[in-house]
Amino acid sequence: MTWIWQQPDWPDFRYDQRALDDRELKFRLKSERLAGSFDALPMASQENATIDLMLSEAIKTSAIEGEALDRESVRSSLLSLITSDTLPINSDQKAAGAAMLLVDVRKNWQIPLAHDLLGRWQSMAVPEQRYTPILRGAYRNDLSPMQIVSGPYGHEKVHYEAPTAIQVPDEMAKFIDWYNQTSPLSGNKSITGIARAGIAHLWFEVIHPFDDGNGRVGRAIADHALSQSLGYPTSACLATAIEADKKSYYLQLEKASRGSMDVNRWLDYFADTVIKAQDIARAEVDFVLAKTRFYEAFGDQLNARQAKMVSRVFAEGRKGFEGGITTKKYEMITKCPNRTASRDLSDLVAKGIITPLAGGGRTTRYELTTFEPNGHSPEK
Numbered sequence: 001m002t003w004i005w006q007q008p009d010w011p012d013f014r015y016d017q018r019a020l021d022d023r024e025l026k027f028r029l030k031s032e033r034l035a036g037s038f039d040a041l042p043m044a045s046q047e048n049a050t051i052d053l054m055l056s057e058a059i060k061t062s063a064i065e066g067e068a069l070d071r072e073s074v075r076s077s078l079l080s081l082i083t084s085d086t087l088p089i090n091s092d093q094k095a096a097g098a099a100m101l102l103v104d105v106r107k108n109w110q111i112p113l114a115h116d117l118l119g120r121w122q123s124m125a126v127p128e129q130r131y132t133p134i135l136r137g138a139y140r141n142d143l144s145p146m147q148i149v150s151g152p153y154g155h156e157k158v159h160y161e162a163p164t165a166i167q168v169p170d171e172m173a174k175f176i177d178w179y180n181q182t183s184p185l186s187g188n189k190s191i192t193g194i195a196r197a198g199i200a201h202l203w204f205e206v207i208h209p210f211d212d213g214n215g216r217v218g219r220a221i222a223d224h225a226l227s228q229s230l231g232y233p234t235s236a237c238l239a240t241a242i243e244a245d246k247k248s249y250y251l252q253l254e255k256a257s258r259g260s261m262d263v264n265r266w267l268d269y270f271a272d273t274v275i276k277a278q279d280i281a282r283a284e285v286d287f288v289l290a291k292t293r294f295y296e297a298f299g300d301q302l303n304a305r306q307a308k309m310v311s312r313v314f315a316e317g318r319k320g321f322e323g324g325i326t327t328k329k330y331e332m333i334t335k336c337p338n339r340t341a342s343r344d345l346s347d348l349v350a351k352g353i354i355t356p357l358a359g360g361g362r363t364t365r366y367e368l369t370t371f372e373p374n375g376h377s378p379e380k
Ligand SMILES: Nc1ncnc2c1ncn2[C@@H]1O[C@H](COP(=O)(O)OP(=O)(O)OP(=O)(O)O)[C@@H](O)[C@H]1O
Pocket: 061, 062, 063, 064, 065, 066, 125, 148, 159, 160, 205, 206, 210, 211, 212, 213, 214, 215, 216, 217, 218, 250, 253, 254, 255, 257
């Protein structure tokens, strides 16, 4: 098997820019519209929307490799890092690390890549582990092959083998030079945003320079590159979009890392994923906008129990409350007797704050009355 880094023309990536032009333009336009919607939100909602987007990204970038993070711990770490540049006391290490990585990439989108910056990101992605000797903050130095394998012990399938640890420093120096030379901020070689981010992600994954955390750092590099191309931190939910179809991500990486220097197919997949990532961010911001409008219209008409139930429904995110709001759920959430629950719900219906769902069967189910964000029509 000849891996891509063993090709004679490595690392002269070849692709057809025209095939990406449409999506490069779409990405830029969608990003500008999204930034505009953000600016239209009140300050507190902007912060909320940013945290919601980053929360989803932190959870999903870890979920890609099956690692589950505690949602509330990540949220409190993000909030604390964004508002006071510190971590909450006794924060969960993995959650704090994931939050730190996202915040650091967002803050440092303008600075060039460097070995120590990547080392810092990797040690955020991979918290200290007592019983495994994983190198943190430095490139791997183990001389055994770095392979990506799947399957049970003794029947493993090798999907990929990266360059040896001895080659890593040179390979990384070349990669970082290219990345900084093609930066729209400081470089002298021009390349469009999606192409640069896609090649950077693939190139980094091919070198696989760290013992662990290569996927998360590689996705952070893609975010960094997209932000540099826009001239402001991207809100696109790249990890969320990748996680939604992990199989394709692994398949496309596998094809590219075994293939020639023609990376058209990889960039085609990557460009589609960036557009999806942008659409996910759009839906998330629209949700925050709807929530803001809801509270503006109804916030002062809710009693304490009703407010508790509404906030619980919004906490479910864009997908809403599975199966709608029922008297039973209301009783459970607000810990009130059945008669109070029925009275509160009737009051909410009368005020137009909740609406009965059609086809609910014997049990009446309700949903919150929310608003379409002003002036936003579905995007083409
Ligand atoms: N065939 C392949 N060729 C090159 N890179 C690959 C291939 N398959 C997967 N990868 C990359 O390797 C990453 C896994 O590497 P590693 O375990 O070091 O990263 P991680 O951050 O700990 O895990 P993950 O990001 O997947 O949660 C994947 O997330 C993906 O980015």
